[in-house]
Amino acid sequence: MPISFGFRPRDGDAAESCERSLVGACLVGQLRCGLAVVALTTGLAGCSQSGSSAGVSESDIVETTVPKVEVIRAADHLWPLTARIQGSLVGDEQAQIGARVAGRVESVTVDLGSRVATGDILAVLDQNEFALKVRLAQARVAQTRAALGLSEGQTRDDLAVDQVPSVRQEKALLDEAKALYDRSVTLAARNAITPEEFRRFEAQYQVARARHAAAINQVEELLAQYEGALADFDLARQEQADSIVRAPFDGIVAERFVAPGIYLAEGRPVVTLVRVDPLRYRAGVPERLAMNVALGQEVRIFLEGRDTPLIAQVTRISPSLDVLSRSLTIEADLPNPEGAYRAGLFAEAEIVIDPQARAVVLPAQAVSDFAGVEKVWMVQDGQAVGRPIQTGRREGHLVEIVSGLQVGDLVLAKAREGRGGPVQAVIAPAESSAPAVAAEPPARPPVQPRSAGVIIN
Structure with a gap:
């Protein structure tokens, strides 16, 4: 063609x-x-050479073509059950410290970041007005003491009402009027005085009794005024003391609101004070695990920039769940004597719910992850087969197998070498086939995709 x-x-x-x-x-x-x-010539030469070689069986040819792979056996290991949560560090105490009295600010002794101890001065108001109030109240006390006849150093318990000068005077007049009245009664019985004279002595006696009672009432009134004057004096001194704003607890100034010269209204805040030793780690536990949380459980707190966790214990548990988030609020105290950790820091944590829980654990290199599908290469009857699995928590180079494998299954030690087909299995060294869960707290877990809220493994 x-x-x-x-x-x-x-x-x-x-x-x-x-x-x-x-x-x-x-x-x-x-x-x-x-x-x-x-x-054709090449083929004949190959056949001649093969025929002239030493006898090689067909099985020998198969053995040289089947790859050898290291395998490990899925085994049950200690793998404590934990709940991973997210929360923040908050101050043990946080309060806006205000003035209990109004006045002009004379000085402010602290600023942002200042460390203060209980009783340290934060701010001082103008003292002139408060000093005048104290002097006025003290003068009123002295006035009532003089009216009652109390000397310096005596109290109300040292006062006898019948020994007050005004009462003693009226008592003397009453005794004299009573004596005249008693005598007039005797004389009237003998018709020695006229009825008019008798009635005059009787009226004098009644007037003396009334004046004596009035004198006693006046003393009681003075005593009440004395108590009021003492209260005013104490109140004036209290206001003078309150004009100096002091720290109610040890802490650090987080915010300052005033400056010298401004007029401070009663109750207006001066500074925000935060106690940072200890700090509180506050977070929410999902409803499905709320019944498993108890006081005293270990909490591993992971802070950004720190490789090892901080160890604390659950110290407080809310009596009820949050209606919106359906989570249970827990708190753990975190000692902070040097002030190295700051209030407000975001932190992830793990609550050890069951320290004796066990699970199937494999080295991370035995698990492959492609396009969101996790699997291992399982060896059965000399054949390597991909097996989809579901993984759980990761700690260091170990990963928890939640489903897809059973204890005793053989899988390739290195998933990247996996392929389907016949393989010759070789048991990997002991350190690869029997991963151990460290007794010490794990390092910070790798960042994993999260939806929102709390992550539980």
Whole structure:
């Protein structure tokens, strides 16, 4: 059959075109025959050499073609059950410290970040007005003491009402009027005085009794005024003391609101004070695990920039769940004597719910993850087969197998070497086949995708 070179010959060149086609076909045929002869010669030489070699069985050929792979056996290991939560560090105490009295600010002794101890001065109000109030109240106390006849150092318990000068005077007049009245009674019985004179002595006696009672009432009134004056004096001194704003507890100033010269209204805050030793780690536990949380459980707190966790214990548990988040609020005290940790820091944590829980654990290199699908290469009857699995918590180079494997299953030690087909299994060294869960707290877990809220493993 003529070979066409992609163009049509003209009528005048028909003979020349046919000749060229025949020559091309002959050259292609000779080339194909030469290649066939070479292939046949090579095959015969290979067969001759194979036949002349020492006897090699078919099984030997299979063994050299089946790859050897290291395998490990899925085993049950100690893997404490934990709940991973998210929360923040908050101050043990945080309060806005305000002035209990109004006045002009004279000085402020602290600023942002200042460390204070209980009783340290935070701010001072103008003292002139408060000093005048104390002096006025003290003068009123002295006035009532003088009216009652109390000397310096005496109290109300030292006062006898009948010994007050005014009462003693009226008592003397009463005794005299009573004596005259008693005598007039005797004289009237003897008709020695007229009825008018008797009635006059009787009236004098009644007036003396009334004046004596009035004197006693006046003393009682003075005593009440004395108590009021003492209370006013104590109140004035209290206001003078309150004009100096002091720290109610040890802490650090988180915010300052006033400056010298401004008028401070009663109750207006001066500073925000935070106690940072200890700090409280506050977080929410999901409803499905709320019944498993108890006081005293270990909490591993992971802070950003710190590789090892901080160890604390659950110290407080809310009596009820949050209605919106359906989570149970817990707190753990975190000692902070040097002030190295700051209130407000975000932190992840793990609550050790069951320290004796066990699980199937494999090295992370035995698990492959592609396009969101996790699997291991399982070896059964000399065949490597991909097995989808579901993993759980990761700690260091270990990963928990939640489903897809059973204790005793053989899997490839290195998932990247996995492929389907026949394999020759070789048990990996002991350190690879029997991973141990460290007794010490694990390092910070790798960041994993999260939805929102609390992550539980």
